[in-house]
Amino acid sequence: MAGSVSGDIFRVTTWGESHGTAVGVVIDGCPAGVKISEEMIQKYMDRRKPGAVKYSTMRKEDDEIKILSGIFEGKTTGMPISMLVVNKDHRSADYSEIASYYRPGHADYTFDMKYGFRDYRGGGRSSGRETIGRVAAGAVAMLILEQLGITVNAYTKSIGPVSISDDGKDMDYVKDSPVYMPDKEASVKAEEYLKRCAQEKNSAGGVVECVVKGLPAGIGEPVFDKLDANIAKAVMSIGAVKGMEIGDGFRASQSCGTENNDEFAIKDGNIVKLSNHSGGVLGGISDGSDFIFRAAFKPTPSVAAKQKSVNKAGEQIDIEIKGRHDPVIVPRAVVVVEAMAAITITDLLFKAMTSDINKIKDFYK
Amino acid sequence: MAGSVSGDIFRVTTWGESHGTAVGVVIDGCPAGVKISEEMIQKYMDRRKPGAVKYSTMRKEDDEIKILSGIFEGKTTGMPISMLVVNKDHRSADYSEIASYYRPGHADYTFDMKYGFRDYRGGGRSSGRETIGRVAAGAVAMLILEQLGITVNAYTKSIGPVSISDDGKDMDYVKDSPVYMPDKEASVKAEEYLKRCAQEKNSAGGVVECVVKGLPAGIGEPVFDKLDANIAKAVMSIGAVKGMEIGDGFRASQSCGTENNDEFAIKDGNIVKLSNHSGGVLGGISDGSDFIFRAAFKPTPSVAAKQKSVNKAGEQIDIEIKGRHDPVIVPRAVVVVEAMAAITITDLLFKAMTSDINKIKDFYK
Amino acid sequence: MAGSVSGDIFRVTTWGESHGTAVGVVIDGCPAGVKISEEMIQKYMDRRKPGAVKYSTMRKEDDEIKILSGIFEGKTTGMPISMLVVNKDHRSADYSEIASYYRPGHADYTFDMKYGFRDYRGGGRSSGRETIGRVAAGAVAMLILEQLGITVNAYTKSIGPVSISDDGKDMDYVKDSPVYMPDKEASVKAEEYLKRCAQEKNSAGGVVECVVKGLPAGIGEPVFDKLDANIAKAVMSIGAVKGMEIGDGFRASQSCGTENNDEFAIKDGNIVKLSNHSGGVLGGISDGSDFIFRAAFKPTPSVAAKQKSVNKAGEQIDIEIKGRHDPVIVPRAVVVVEAMAAITITDLLFKAMTSDINKIKDFYK
């Protein structure tokens, strides 16, 4: 069954394996008239490159995006946009050993169960390189959202036990932080923690937070296609994400109604909420406040420490995973979270255009 | 845009408002040959009835399910199954006041923003009564899963600050616990906490945990239609859910790789995992272990305490919500969580049947 | 697999069997603010009633539409619209015999092959009564199209060998013609032909033509979701339709390019086509001219004449189908063709709203 397609109106299909010829994406349903160039997309690609973040994989990746269709005279034509990155650095020899056993925490075993065999080279389709297509599509979505005054910004909230301070995020610092944290002190502590992880042949997880500003009220379709429900699916579909929450999230389950409710008031003639525990969504529909969510990432499953496993011959073995692996994937995942949010919100913005016959009449006048 | 449809192969469409003529559901894509009767569905309906759980709304609901199509000689025919519950107890007068203002924590404001006006009677479509269709469809899904040896069981994990003990769940106790907890001591404490909430005109949230047993390995479609991603969407689409997590969930973000990875071993000739931090899913595909997830519910937004709001005339007002409201929705939501899990897993089980050409050849032999 | 759902944005799900409790439809994705009443829908229901057309089934049907949800204060709310007609006249005894054998030209055999058994009462789901849901949904679509200045009108073009004159359609006469033909002379001849068919225990087929006026240019999505492709699917999904064509259709295959091309010209400052061989569509997108298509219906398969068949015991038998059957279904199918066109065009009109970023920016301004 087709599982590599996301969205209904703005429809994104990713393809490609870690060590295949290329990885890529096709966007179908992008409106005509959006200014797009390879340079604009490349900026986002560079943010997920290992070079951009210390403590990420040492593998040298040179991810150059190519646009193959859907652009004419510098603008989208409304036709499918096909983009790809050629895989340059795939020394399959590095990975030959993993063909024979199932790595704990990886999808090796489940792929074999489902498909009968798997492309084991570098993790195949379940490699982090699969996110290249997501990020390229996310970049296009960002360019659309920009036109509508909407911004999507994610950053690292915590790595292992090290969390940013609750008050006073320094958003300008994110680009300087090797771990994408908006908090210098926490960033330094996180780096130290990661150093220790690496020394101990271990790895760390963390939490990414994302804030969407400028989203108009009215986005999200009750009952099953709520804004928060669609974002939950999009974010949980990123490899290694084990939890997600909107606004106060799990904390809301311990608070009481009078604390958790956001009261309404009039400010400068407009209806406003006096707080934002809901994270910008009520009944699955955006309420005009900032839309805020968090995603919890598990630690990188590839660790150099010794682990128990089984091989294809059905024998119990001890393994030590070699090769270049990120001690944490959270910093590189920040742009992937943004991409999934942008893709999902673009699709929902388009869906929300048919909620009211009066607006449709205006449109077709 | 259509938002009341869930699933692709096993497709569920719910309809109806709290105080309309009826609420109901159509299931399209149910296989032929499943034994189903109104009595079998009614059992699930009764579990979401207020009578089943103390501390739930005092409103007397008499939710009698009627099957209108898709069943012949006691079995499903493969044709759409239409079911409905007639709304009996809708004294619209009780709710007339809420037409004029926006209740904090409710969808009143966002519905008006999106649709231009709203059916304000009893919350209209965003009322808890909308879940009647989900539960009826979930009951049908349960009957299918039963045939395949799969069970879905949810229970209350916490209410406000009161959580069940980590070890030694007493699953037999759940049906005796007024709050659906598998832990007598916690259940008593939770009741006391809810009594205090009610006295203080306040409300509580909580966490529901769900365990799926018997799910074969191989269910879930990479990349975007992963098992966990689809469950996340399904569960987040339940009103009041603000967070969800799989396996160790948010806790995984603070652990390290060697702790979080589930090592493989051979047991009785089969490959097994020595732990289940992953919650039964690897790379978005079920791994044959128990599939475990949790959903965080916010406190009931309808509280009797005084709150600030605005009315349609654009004036700031103080409101006190009257009427019969649950101090907590978690116990009644347990069966809804089960229903959404069953619906989602049934759809994914059907999708997983085309992953391997050899199995397809066997099927069509 | 779900097959009773049509459309993506304006999504229609029909349900119900000929001799079940009721037949009905749920429309999800109808915009808010459309004025709708049961009376408005009933008008369309009455057009497919046997009473409306002579030579149709003598079975007395009293198809009273009930709206159960999605309407508040006389207008759609944007929520699912659930409608049903209770089946009153189902004397199952009439049909008991057909349970034992496969009627030629009917779906009895294929339903058994697919589902293992079937609801044989009155044809079950493959009965003409299934179209009740289509017509009710089509009526809602018509009310939406009306707001946008679009009309959909179908009529009988031919019955058996009797065809209307190519020039000078008398559209006012359609409502007076017992066979829905816009041509008095042809109508009389068609009646005579049908009389003969009935005497000979036989049945007739025919062609329905449909003209959509006011459709703006730009509707239809290349490549696979073209206007003509979607209409083709919608129309071929009506029971008994064996062919469909757009504009000149099959005739175009015999003409040459210079004849078939519609030349462009300027008229009153606007671009116009000097002919309409294309039937209002170019490259799958509406061109602003009348959109015209035809559907070919096979003869009613239920005939009183003796036919060869096989029974469930695997014996070859002769059968004579008893009961009340239309000698032709074409006149009653006219409103069903209109309904399917209206449903399909409404969905495509909504889809066409996101083709151009500049229009989206205007919408969200």
Place this chain on the structure above:
Amino acid sequence: MAGSVSGDIFRVTTWGESHGTAVGVVIDGCPAGVKISEEMIQKYMDRRKPGAVKYSTMRKEDDEIKILSGIFEGKTTGMPISMLVVNKDHRSADYSEIASYYRPGHADYTFDMKYGFRDYRGGGRSSGRETIGRVAAGAVAMLILEQLGITVNAYTKSIGPVSISDDGKDMDYVKDSPVYMPDKEASVKAEEYLKRCAQEKNSAGGVVECVVKGLPAGIGEPVFDKLDANIAKAVMSIGAVKGMEIGDGFRASQSCGTENNDEFAIKDGNIVKLSNHSGGVLGGISDGSDFIFRAAFKPTPSVAAKQKSVNKAGEQIDIEIKGRHDPVIVPRAVVVVEAMAAITITDLLFKAMTSDINKIKDFYK
């Protein structure tokens, strides 16, 4: 809105413009374990090459298919299959003139109306080169169908007024016929007709017939996703198709019930039909007979003869289309018809696997 995606389970997305960098396709939902190589796909590509058929465009195309993902060790992995053909021969200068006006019979005008502008080079996305992706995907579908004992064969039934004989098709002759006709006499006459068309600066249309053998009974989903309805959509989505029919098609509308019904009988212990007027489908579900349909193609709209048109300045002009154009597209379209049939049937075969709970239980045993 996304319109370049076909299918739900076996999902095909095509992309690319005539004179862009490349044209291609992504197949998502192909089962694992299917043997596939570029050579196998190339065979189908070659059948749509102009070199394969005289009287087709003289433009030299060198369409070499490249597989970029989804194949490992010579077999599909269940992951998306990305394929492309680099556009080599795109001398844009040839087409610069058409940027300024709207060619009759082409999509120039409707693209401008819908998207605000268009990629005019070589027809952009509405060029015949778009079908490269369809044919590549169709080749993969064919390899799947082959495993299940199903074959799909199309051929030219008529060109302009020249039709093959009704009895005695010589299927072996098709590959020798420059116009893909299974009838030598008709083929020679068709060639002569086309010669005359070319001399007169004109073009011709025709009819393609397709026969699917080995399709098991039970394929197709009532009500809206019938086998014939889905094939109708797939075939009408091919550029230049103006009509389609199943079995006796339009002829059925003029026959009577006793002629048109296919009687059942027992032969060698099996239920068989004594004729096949239905074309292999009853109630939208395959009945185990040959599935037969026809598609009517309009004449190539690009003709060298003088035509009236309008330019972008709003002036009425006379045009004479230059360049290399097929006097008929039917012979090259034969493989495209096969491809669309194969893609559609594969998707429906997969959908039909969940019609019966007993078969699902067997599958998961």
